[in-house]
Amino acid sequence: MPQPEGAELDAVLARQEELRQLYLRPIEERPPTTARGIHHVAFICRDVEETIRFYQEFLGFPLVEIVENRDYRGSTHFFFDIGHGNLLGFFDFPGHEHPPIMETIGGVQHLALSVGAAEFDAARKALDESETEYLGPDRGVEDSLYIRDPNGVPLELYRERLGVFNGERILATAGAGD
Incomplete structure (x- = not known):
């Protein structure tokens, strides 16, 4: 992907600084967030078992639940514990082709x-x-x-x-x- 250079880069950096001045507040001046945190992030997988082996066996994230996806019959929805009450979820969609991630x-x-x-x-x-x-x-x-x-x-x-x-x-x- 081409990166900005010269005057274009200068304009991008100036805009970043403008946004920083307009919106970024010091920690002590920020209001508390309205969210409690991320319940889960969900991705689509090609192969349930391969995904479980990678996350549980290779990365060490315990598998904590496997259920049928409530929105798509026959689809598996499963979750890993990624610490501090956060979950990483996956779905598979049997019978569907999936293009490469981009x-x-x-x-x-x-x-x-x-x-x-x-x-x-x-x-x-x-x-x-x-x-x-x-x-x-x-x-x-x-x-x-x-x-x-x-x-x-x-x-x-x-x-x-x-x-x-x-x-x-x-x-x-x-x-x-x-």
């Missing part, structure tokens, strides 16, 4: 999952041993490993505490998951 408006650029240092190191070792492709510290981001699940869903294993971004606390309740 980065587009309304699509998923990636799902960033906070992991501790030991889990980050274990994931990197497992990726290296399984010869799974990933992008990591070699691209200049020391605390991130970018992978794709068996369905093509882009994931970032992010060695950063919840509520912290680039080492800076951005939420008043930051620090969970140390």
Whole structure:
């Protein structure tokens, strides 16, 4: 994807700063959110068992429920515990072809999952041993490993505490998951 350069880049950066000044408030001045958190994020999968093996066996996210999808008979809806009361869900849609995942408006650029240092190191070792492709510290981001699940869903294993971004606390309740 082409990146802006020159005057176009200057305009984009100026707009970012304008938005920052207009809308971003210091932590102590922000009102509390109206949401309680993410109940679950749901993705579509090609193969239920392959997806379960990847998330439960490879990444260590316990499978916590399997039910029939209430909106599509014969479709499986299942959930993994990804910590702090958050769930990662999947559906399969038997009999449907699914195009490859693509980065587009309304699509998923990636799902960033906070992991501790030991889990980050274990994931990197497992990726290296399984010869799974990933992008990591070699691209200049020391605390991130970018992978794709068996369905093509882009994931970032992010060695950063919840509520912290680039080492800076951005939420008043930051620090969970140390």
